[in-house]
Amino acid sequence: MRVVLLGTGTSYPDSNRVQSGILVETENTRVLLDIGSGVLHRLTQLQFDIRLLDAVFISHFHIDHCADFLPLCQSLWLSGYDRTLKLFAPPSVREWSRGVNDIAFTYLREKVLIETTLLQERHVVPLGDLSIATSPTLHGNYDTRAFRVEHGGKMLTYSSDTAPCRDIIELAEGTDILIHECNWLDGVHPEGMHTSPSELARIAEEIDPSKIVLTHVSPEIVENKDKVIEIVSRRTNAEVILGEDLMILEL
Ligand SMILES: [Zn+2]
Numbered sequence: 001m002r003v004v005l006l007g008t009g010t011s012y013p014d015s016n017r018v019q020s021g022i023l024v025e026t027e028n029t030r031v032l033l034d035i036g037s038g039v040l041h042r043l044t045q046l047q048f049d050i051r052l053l054d055a056v057f058i059s060h061f062h063i064d065h066c067a068d069f070l071p072l073c074q075s076l077w078l079s080g081y082d083r084t085l086k087l088f089a090p091p092s093v094r095e096w097s098r099g100v101n102d103i104a105f106t107y108l109r110e111k112v113l114i115e116t117t118l119l120q121e122r123h124v125v126p127l128g129d130l131s132i133a134t135s136p137t138l139h140g141n142y143d144t145r146a147f148r149v150e151h152g153g154k155m156l157t158y159s160s161d162t163a164p165c166r167d168i169i170e171l172a173e174g175t176d177i178l179i180h181e182c183n184w185l186d187g188v189h190p191e192g193m194h195t196s197p198s199e200l201a202r203i204a205e206e207i208d209p210s211k212i213v214l215t216h217v218s219p220e221i222v223e224n225k226d227k228v229i230e231i232v233s234r235r236t237n238a239e240v241i242l243g244e245d246l247m248i249l250e251l
C-alpha cells in the first residue's frame with residue numbers, strides 16, 4: 001500500500017502546505033481521505049491519473065477537508081471519467097450535497113455519477129483490496145470520522161480533526177502508521193477541538209505504532225518543529241516525523 005500525503009496544512013495560509021488530503025493506493029484500488037483546497041493540484045503534481053480514482057472519503061464538512069471535491073468532479077468530467085465515483089461521508093453530506101449540487105453548482109449535477117454512502121460512527125467499508133473502518137472523533141459539534149485503512153496485513157490510521165479521543169485510540173489498535181493531527185502548540189485552547197504535542201505524546205504511548213506522522217500542522221507547529229517532535233516522542237519508541245506535502249509512505 002502506498003500512501004501519499006497530499007495536504008498537511010490547515011486553513012491558515014501556508015505556501016508549502018495545502019489543506020487536508022491523503023491518497024491511498026494499491027495495484028487496483030485508489031482512494032482519497034479528505035479533499036481540502038489544493039489537493040487536486042497536488043494530484044496533478046504527482047501525475048496521478050484521476051480517472052483511476054475509486055472513492056473519496058470526507059471526514060467532515062469543514063471547508064479545509066472538502067473544498068476540492070467540486071473541482072475534482074469538474075476535472076473528472078473533463079477527463080472523461082466514465083465510472084461512478086463513490087463518496088463516503090458522515091450523514092451531514094446530505095445537506096452539503098443539497099447546497100452545492102442542487103443550489104450552487106447545478107450544472108455539475110449530471111456530469112459525474114456519484115454514489116454516496118452515509119458513514120455511521122463505526123462503519124467498515126470493503127473497497128477493492130482495502131478495508132476502511134471508521135470511528136467518531138472529538139471535534140466540537142462537528143460530526144467527524146477517523147479512518148483506519150488495512151491492506152495485506154498492514155494498517156494505517158488517520159485521525160482527521162480531533163481532540164484526544166478514546167474512540168480513535170481503540171480504532172488504531174495495532175496500527176503501523178498513525179497519521180495524527182497536531183494543530184496547535186501546547187497552551188490554552190478551546191476544549192475538544194484539536195490536539196497539541198503533549199496530548200499527542202499520551203496518545204502515542206497508548207497506540208504504540210511504529211511511525212507517527214504529524215499532519216494538519218499550523219505555521220506555529222512548523223516553526224517549532226524540533227521541539228514539537230521532541231515532545232511527541234517522549235513516551236513512545238515510534239519514529240515521529242512532521243508530514244510534508246507529497247511525502248510518500250510505503251507499508
Ligand atoms: Zn475541522
Ligand SMILES: [Zn+2]
Binds near residue numbers: 011020062
Ligand atoms: Zn481541519
